[in-house]
Amino acid sequence: MPYSIVESCVKCHACSPACPNGAIYETTAHFMVDPKKCTECEGDYADPQCASICPIEGAILNGFSEVANPPGSLTGIPPEKLAEAMAEIQAR
């Protein structure tokens, strides 16, 4: 089941050279995974490379359409703390 990239991608380019299959390409909106080429890095690496280098939580989905890097897992910011800060900024 191929990985995929969704619209929260910020186009930082990190995943594309990391992909052993050349499966990642750029579009105007964000980067995309070619499902025909994606192997989940099986046989090449222990971990899927795109999901291991991507800095944006939620931007990459695994083969089961689950978020590979859930909120807080990369930044260390507890999701409730982030929501609190956002609400405070909105209120200003």
Add this chain to the structure above:
Amino acid sequence: MELKVLDQPETGGGCSSGSCGSTDDQLSHLPDAIREKVHNHPCYSEEAHHHFARMHVAVAPACNIQCHYCNRKYDCANESRPGVVSELLTPDQAVKKTMAVAANIPQMTVLGIAGPGDPLANPERTFETFRQLSEKAPDIKLCVSTNGLALPAAVEELSKHNIDHVTITINTVDPEIGAKIYPWVFWNNRRIKGKKGAKILIEQQQKGLEMLTEKGILVKVNSVMIPGVNDDHLKEVSKIVKQKGAFLHNVMPLIAEAEHGTFYGVMGQRGPTHDELQVLQDACAGDMNMMRHCRQCRADAVGLLGEDRGEEFTMDKIEAMDIDYEAAMVKRAEVHAAIANELEQKNNQPNESLVTLSSIKKKDTRPVLMAVATTGGGVVNQHFGHATEFLIYEANTTDVRFISHRKVEDLYCSGGDTCGDGETVLQKIIKVLDGCEAVICSKIGYEPWSQLEEAGIMPNGEHAMEPIEEAVAAVYKEMIESGVLDEAESDAELVTA
């Protein structure tokens, strides 16, 4: 190598005892070969930054680590801090932009690649840019700034491209502390979190530093001062990186606001106060040369330090420009020679501030911080109301030295309704000038005058067009003679206590 201590108020006379800002004393301990490389680099010399410009091209979007002061989602045209950028360029576009800027701003001597990610995590894009520029614009110095993770692997390639300056951001040499700054690194095809990841990063940084100095490539070390995390530890970092051959250490304040969406911003980690930063910079100065004029530029900054002319050089504008670089190089050489000549003449002049300070009789008078409004050139030449930043100088009875710059307005942000909290601009400036007892500018209006005076900051518009150090020395002498420093003594102690 014997390093000169920056602040020795009790020994020697005047400028001989420290960095005046008007001379290259900051770099005076360096061998001639290194001075030759850095004398016209605005980021390395206090003096050069008034006269020479630099630019960054944003060709390197990917990063191989996460830092708690960085948020990869952020981009705002009103913001000015590292890692933020408006327009990502391809290497071809970056080369075009660099040559267009070099032709239009002949004072531009340095092209740096600093991000918005890590240049060495984008080796193809970074080195393609350097390759083309070494060939097409040989009169531009190239430099690169990195977190160090991919540095050892890149040293060989770096040495091929005539890159004689590399900046490594080193915030710690201790994995325990590193784990509080770097949540993860991408290493050997895995994301490695916590202390283990930090340890790898630290090892690579130190190895890269050693490899570069072995090759004769100049290394500057940047450190972000994070109160309660690495502040005390940075003194040790300073010692170690100097031992390994770094020629400059730049301690910068943490920039953290909740609206940046960074870990530190959201978690309420504060940045250092002006005072804390200065104390740490002074403490590190004994071990190694410090850089105090750093403006913490954006990854796509263009122009003199403290100004950003990036808007004049967006890709659509550059496409419309027709650049004859051969002709531009001739003009650039003329401009550079004229600046070098001007600086030489200035440095050969007897330093008037020496005379002013040596005539001070009360040698036990305490030092004073002053703010100066200038648009560059090393002279007092800006109207108070036009200043977007102030240079902070300290005067004592033997010396005038440059301490730092402070930006006006909501820190690092100049727009949007979300930033303000109802203070007037003047009130904000007064806050920015905290700790200063005088502000020297070319002119100042009546209203700010009285409010500044009320806040204990004496405005002074009587030294317009004078060299900054001379003006600061003169105002200091006036303050001593008027007795204002005797009276203010007890108040000042109360404030700092």
